[in-house]
Amino acid sequence: MSNNPYIPYEAEIKEVRQETGGERPIKTFTMQLKDKNVQKSFRQQPGQCAMVGIPGVGESMISICSSPTQKGSLQFSIMKMGKVTSALHELEPGDTAMLRGPYGKAFPVKEWKGKKILCIGGGIGLAPLRPIINYVRDNREDYAGLNIIYGARTPEDLVFLDELKDLKKKKTATVHLTVDVEAKGWKGNVGFVPQYLLDLKPSPRDTIAITCGPPIMIKFVLENLVKLKFKEDQIYTTLENRMKCGIGKCGKCNVGEVYVCKDGPVFSYAQYKTLLPDM
Amino acid sequence: METQLLKKERLKDFLKALGGVRLIAPVAGGAKTQFCEVADIDAAEFDLDDYTATTKKVMFPQNETMFAFRSIDGGVAVEETAVPAKTVVFGIRPCDARSFVTLDPLFTKDFDDPYYRQRREATVLIGHACQEPTNRCFCPSVGGSPSSTEGLDVLLTDIGESYFVQIVTERGKEALGGAGSLLSPATEADQQQKQAADAQSAAKIRRSVNLKKMHEILPKAFALPEWKELGSKCIGCGICTYNCPTCHCFDIQDEGTPYQGRRLRVWDACMFPEFTVHASGENPRHDRSERLRNRMMHKFSYFPRNLGFISCVGCGRCIELCPVNEDLIQILTTVRDLCNE
Numbered sequence: 001m002s003n004n005p006y007i008p009y010e011a012e013i014k015e016v017r018q019e020t021g022g023e024r025p026i027k028t029f030t031m032q033l034k035d036k037n038v039q040k041s042f043r044q045q046p047g048q049c050a051m052v053g054i055p056g057v058g059e060s061m062i063s064i065c066s067s068p069t070q071k072g073s074l075q076f077s078i079m080k081m082g083k084v085t086s087a088l089h090e091l092e093p094g095d096t097a098m099l100r101g102p103y104g105k106a107f108p109v110k111e112w113k114g115k116k117i118l119c120i121g122g123g124i125g126l127a128p129l130r131p132i133i134n135y136v137r138d139n140r141e142d143y144a145g146l147n148i149i150y151g152a153r154t155p156e157d158l159v160f161l162d163e164l165k166d167l168k169k170k171k172t173a174t175v176h177l178t179v180d181v182e183a184k185g186w187k188g189n190v191g192f193v194p195q196y197l198l199d200l201k202p203s204p205r206d207t208i209a210i211t212c213g214p215p216i217m218i219k220f221v222l223e224n225l226v227k228l229k230f231k232e233d234q235i236y237t238t239l240e241n242r243m244k245c246g247i248g249k250c251g252k253c254n255v256g257e258v259y260v261c262k263d264g265p266v267f268s269y270a271q272y273k274t275l276l277p278d279m
Numbered sequence: 280m281e282t283q284l285l286k287k288e289r290l291k292d293f294l295k296a297l298g299g300v301r302l303i304a305p306v307a308g309g310a311k312t313q314f315c316e317v318a319d320i321d322a323a324e325f326d327l328d329d330y331t332a333t334t335k336k337v338m339f340p341q342n343e344t345m346f347a348f349r350s351i352d353g354g355v356a357v358e359e360t361a362v363p364a365k366t367v368v369f370g371i372r373p374c375d376a377r378s379f380v381t382l383d384p385l386f387t388k389d390f391d392d393p394y395y396r397q398r399r400e401a402t403v404l405i406g407h408a409c410q411e412p413t414n415r416c417f418c419p420s421v422g423g424s425p426s427s428t429e430g431l432d433v434l435l436t437d438i439g440e441s442y443f444v445q446i447v448t449e450r451g452k453e454a455l456g457g458a459g460s461l462l463s464p465a466t467e468a469d470q471q472q473k474q475a476a477d478a479q480s481a482a483k484i485r486r487s488v489n490l491k492k493m494h495e496i497l498p499k500a501f502a503l504p505e506w507k508e509l510g511s512k513c514i515g516c517g518i519c520t521y522n523c524p525t526c527h528c529f530d531i532q533d534e535g536t537p538y539q540g541r542r543l544r545v546w547d548a549c550m551f552p553e554f555t556v557h558a559s560g561e562n563p564r565h566d567r568s569e570r571l572r573n574r575m576m577h578k579f580s581y582f583p584r585n586l587g588f589i590s591c592v593g594c595g596r597c598i599e600l601c602p603v604n605e606d607l608i609q610i611l612t613t614v615r616d617l618c619n620e
Contacts, residue, residue, distance in 0.1 A: 002359060003393065004346075004359060004393045005391065006345050006346070006531075006542075007346060007357060007359065008357070010355055034354065055348040055350075055355055055533065055537060055540065055542070056348075056533050056537040056540050058531070058533050059531070081558040081559060082558030083558075085558065096353070096354045096355055098355060241557070241563060242554075242555050242558075244529070244530055244547075245531065247389065247390035248390065249385060249386065249529075250528060250529050250531070250547070251527065251529070251549060251577070252528070252547075253555075254573075254577070254581065255563070256576075256581070257580065257581035257584050262389065262390075277502055278501070278573075279563070
């Protein structure tokens with residue numbers, strides 16, 4: 001193994017699951033680092049990211065959407081958006097991608113023991129929350145509750161739907177789904193996530209709220225959490241920016257004096273507020 | 280610090296005596312003087328006075344291979360680049376040497392950047408004291424001086440018929456081991472000449488900028504509408520960043536095909552819109568004045584807060600070379616005035 005942090009490692013694609021279709025489809029890739037030593041030393045925590053790449057094309061920073069309680073493999077939910085993610089979407093089981101990481105600050109899930117966990121996601125923004133959800137699921141007795149509020153543009157844009165239904169069925173979590181506009185066959189809530197949050201009025205008592213989604217959704221969810229009397233130290237979110245090195249050197253992802261790659265992507269609401277001028 | 284004397288006419292013998300290393304020096308010729316590898320010392324014409332010739336590329340090349348890759352059966356083989364050869368840089372200016380002192384923590388803290396670090400470890404810096412500061416220079420404002428030894432292993436100062444040689448580090452002493460016979464002890468009179476030369480150079484510095492508490496003032500000034508005006512001239516050409524000895528932003532690009540190729544690190548510039556644009560098209564710094572503001576914030580607030588150094592050595596190249604006369608000193612002075620500090 002190299003000490004060079006820029007050197008990526010081979011990972012075999014084990015499974016590819018189509019999450020959504022349309023113009024910007026999302027696929028979830030299950031990957032396994034080929035080298036056993038690399039696999040052993042790659043110890044991610046919920047919220048951390050990795051550089052996922054294809055030689056000759058490039059790399060993108062993607063959040064690891066599997067929980068560390070899932071041993072031996074890593075999962076990434078990737079929306080087909082630019083050059084690298086389009087190339088990644090061509091990969092099939094048995095193919096090789098390249099990985100380096102894990103990078104960034106994680107959600108302090110261990111500090112949250114004994115609390116109720118409230119995850120509020122929008123669209124592909126559920127991906128960075130999924131490691132928390134699955135971590136809490138796998139250590140359910142350590143946490144007082146798991147509550148998920150999740151929305152997308154249309155029912156077809158909701159990701160991890162089977163898993164969410166399973167959590168609900170097994171009473172591991174309460175799951176509230178919403179879509180932006182009425183859709184044929186949709187029996188759930190219709191409306192934007194921030195408003196749905198207000199309607200549901202979750203209690204801030206002994207609760208940690210974590211939100212990720214489009215920037216505009218994050219902004220209003222944070223405002224509404226404050227309206228619901230959540231205190232700053234009970235709220236967390238994640239940010240993203242263009243990144244190249246992933247280790248705080250290339251200068252691309254700064255928001256004010258912090259680098260999203262190494263000081264983030266996870267930020268407490270108190271930190272997030274200090275970054276607002278540069279957002 | 281050990282001091283010696285080197286007769287000027289023995290300079291080339293001195294450089295040859297360093298022996299067995301790659302020599303990089305400012306060589307005249309072509310369109311402009313540039314620091315480049317000197318294969319034939321006798322034939323080379325050194326130009327120690329062209330202040331636009333920069334040395335950042337010695338530690339951080341404009342483009343470099345990070346690793347090569349090729350597809351093999353069932354996977355990808357990655358081949359790391361070789362460790363850099365032992366190198367001596369001759370003729371580097373004190374401000375440029377100081378720039379590496381500011382870059383060291385960036386490239387070595389938290390995550391080790393082996394490309395930069397290995398070159399730094401393999402390189403001895405023999406400086407040439409600056410005796411003709413330009414009317415854009417302001418190194419004393421950022422803690423430097425035309426005769427600073429910070430970051431240097433050896434410093435040569437022109438005192439007429441000889442160079443006054445200051446051996447600053449153990450590394451410098453080792454590098455000069457083979458050239459011992461060309462050096463003679465410096466006398467009291469030589470010392471005095473050296474001091475007079477340094478004083479003369481320092482007196483030629485005309486510009487200055489008050490940086491007191493600038494790391495605190497800039498964040499307070501972040502939302503000032505005047506940034507729009509301050510950045511209105513900028514045409515986003517990036518020449519300030521490319522010629523800046525402390526600018527370190529880079530891009531990573533792949534060259535080749537999925538079957539074989541290399542991953543490259545190339546200089547990038549925060550003054551380009553593409554620098555921060557997301558794949559979605561969203562750009563957190565879409566306006567040129569926002570990018571100029573970020574450059575100022577980075578150099579004089581974020582970098583010193585995060586890594587302990589002002590990310591500027593006062594070389595003034597950004598002021599000298601800017602095609603539309605954006606002036607870092609004017610910008611910082613205006614910001615201070617607007618904040619009544």
